Amino acid sequence: MDKGVVSAEIKANDRSGIEDSSEDDDSESSEEQVKKRGPFSPGRCALCFFGLPRSYESVVLPTIEKNILRPNAKYRCDVFVHFFDQATEAAGRYNDGGKIDPSHIYFLDGSVRKVYDEFNQARMNRSSMLPAVVQFVNDTDDTFITARRHQLKKYHNSRNEQGNQIYFPWKSNWKNSSMDNMIKQWHSINASFSLMESYGQSHSVRYERVAMLRNDVLYVTPIDIYLLDNLNKTIDYDNSHFVMPPFCRYPVNDRMIYGPYGAVRIWATQRFDLIEHRVRQAKDEGYEMHSERFLDSTVLPTMEALGYHRHMNPDVCFVRTRTNGIVMVNDCFAAGVTRGLVKENRRDIIIQALGRKCSKEITDRDDNTVFYLDCDNVGESTQLSKSESQDESVASNDASVETWKTQNRQMVDDSTESSQDDDSESSEEQVKKRGPFSPGRCALCFFGLPRSYESVVLPTIEKNILRPNAKYRCDVFVHFFDQATEAAGRYNDGGKIDPSHIYFLDGSVRKVYDEFNQARMNRSSMLPAVVQFVNDTDDTFITARRHQLKKYHNSRNEQGNQIYFPWKSNWKNSSMDNMIKQWHSINASFSLMESYGQSHSVRYERVAMLRNDVLYVTPIDIYLLDNLNKTIDYDNSHFVMPPFCRYPVNDRMIYGPYGAVRIWATQRFDLIEHRVRQAKDEGYEMHSERFLDSTVLPTMEALGYHRHMNPDVCFVRTRTNGIVMVNDCFAAGVTRGLVKENRRDIIIQALGRNCSEEITDKDDNTVFYLKC
Known part of the structure; x- marks a missing residue:
């Protein structure tokens, strides 16, 4: 397809907040909803960002402005960020490591104020709107290890009577560093939500809609946190659906969520508790702490038990960044994943989302099914040599x-x-059995x-x-x-x-x-x-x-x-x-x-x-x-x-x-x-x-x-x-x-x-x- 045609299509889609799709959709449109139910009145909302700010200024922030802040400016969401104050990253799976400048994340404050001010001016300068709240909190490796030492030790070392690890998903292709990185992600998700929660409690603010968003992705499509899809712009009128991406489902995607405060709170803060329940059930040995399987079996059903509904927005796409401006382009371009996106156009679509050129695709040297784009033109970083981190398992003395x-x-x-009869099994009968x-x-x-x-x-x-x-x-x-x-x-x-x-x-x-x-x-x-x-x-x-x-x-x-x-x-x-x-x-x-x-x-x-x-x-x-x-x-x-x-x-x-x-x-x-x-x-x-x-x-x-x-x-x-x-x-x-x-x-x-x-x-x- 001609590049000019791709650009024209995506610009049109940006105006409507969708990507074109060849698939039929029978969802009720926002216009039909408004006719039936009257004007939509959203509650107070929050955008909570988490994780390591890889390639933040050069790759991530421009797409946060375009595809997160602008689609949600009308709601005037407050913004809360947890990040790791970490200057380098070691090599890992699909990641050569490199330098990071975590201070770049503070540029988000200016972006929020700029986007919200522009929205106000375009809407006749509504000075009565509340000023944006933007707050940051961080951890170093030392503070993270201090906070999670007990869990790290337990998750790596606990074994059952057969000698198999209880928590660690040893049937998958994980390394010790994979586990450590997942626990850092859980910690960061929890910390970001808790920052928002603390602000709400101390300022008598009741948040009703919350999004949990990564600090290290290039957002390809717009994400409006009250919409169930971008094609019909179906509104979650009752604030009853928690929404996840349609790609990388193993069996669900664990990288982002938005929805009602009560549902998202479980997703964000209850993992360290709910994993204990999953392990006690012992129904998925070798995969207990596999993040996506854990979410699907335990976390999401807990949310559904409260009456919230699981939903997948078919129009969401974002791709992960590495250090040095590298982005992974596989995630949401397989056929039938994100609506309207196909792998043949992925480079052009990512360039359109970012607003500038990226170099040609690079194939991973260890896995020829994984592809990257180099989108760094804001500065140079020095790549670290690739070496797999060797985690020495420390035998637990705690018996x-x-x-x-x-x-x-x-x-x-x-x-x-x-004196009353009872047909319950007695302790003696239980012991015999x-x-x-x-x-x-x-x-x-x-x-x-x-x-x-x-x-x-x-x-x-x-x-x-x-x-x-x-x-x-x-x-x-x-x-x-x-x-x-x-x-x-x-x-x-x-x-x-x-x-x-x-x-x-x-x-x-x-x-x-x-x-x-x-x-x-x-x-x-x-x-x-x-x-x-x-x-x-x-x-x-x-x-x-x-x-x-x-x-x-x-x-x-x-x-x-x-x-x-x-x-x-x-x-x-x-x-x-x-x-x-x-x-x-x-x-x-x-x-x-x-x-x-x-x-x-x-x-x-x-x-x-x-x-x-x-x-x-x-x-x-x-x-x-x-x-x-x-x-x-x-x-x-x-x-x-x-x-x-x-x-x-x-x-x-x-x-x-x-x-x-x-x-x-x-x-x-x-x-x-x-x-x-x-x-x-x-x-x-x-x-x-x-x-x-x-x-x-x-x-x-x-x-x-x-x-x-x-x-x-x-x-x-x-x-x-x-x-x-x-x-x-x-x-x-x-x-x-x-x-x-x-x-x-x-x-x-x-x-x-x-x-x-x-x-x-x-x-x-x-x-x-x-x-x-």
């Missing part, structure tokens, strides 16, 4: 997980019995306000939490509120609290674990117990959550109804505040455990989230699915909740696999945004139990975990001054074997001392208390 399992290879202890049970490293995470802690709570934690789990030697992590008084509230007269009493838990843990050791022939080789505490005051809590508190109380829809606050329930403002404090404490307790695990190379497999303000009536063994048959969760695949106070589920406790409990504990502030956007439960959006049932638990189930209710669990809430609420788990048919007629005696038995007679609540004669 703590296997040591732990060996030390704990034993059966679970007896728990409470029930599957052999001895080997639990993994576990953690007990406590949260909340320590009401009546020394007198009422701690004795039952010793009896019904620590002793049933002493055989597992779980570490203990506590978040509490350092608060001396509590105001009156629903079912609570308020009173004084001594938060320092919570530190008595440390002595209880060591006492119970030592007694267990002595009873088991003094196993001095067992690891010492870890017990850690962290706290907040009212002031530090308000500082941390001011933005959320304001938003959750005050946000209203067009009808004037509160968006978050569950105004159809009988909540007061203080009810909302107390729930946010609980969420904050749950998050902080889990995060304390997670931080310890990362800094000490400990991999927790089973986690319990437990309240600081309840009297534990029945034993809770965190590996059992029930107490009657003592059915063991052999596969560590069930998250377990109490059987009482289900509105429609109980939100007061959970135990189960690390990956499931992590979502329950740390993702509420993110997932509530998804629920609110769905707007399917007005007046109850932030009702804790309904929110868990509709959004949080399905997210956990989407990862393959199973919801389970232990019919034998009971605990009752404490108030100040030794008061306990006795209603919760004594209704007929709730906790197995417990009935209201015997509740006082059962609570006294659990506590180990007498309590006074029942007191009826002065405002609600269905609520009863004991003074203990």
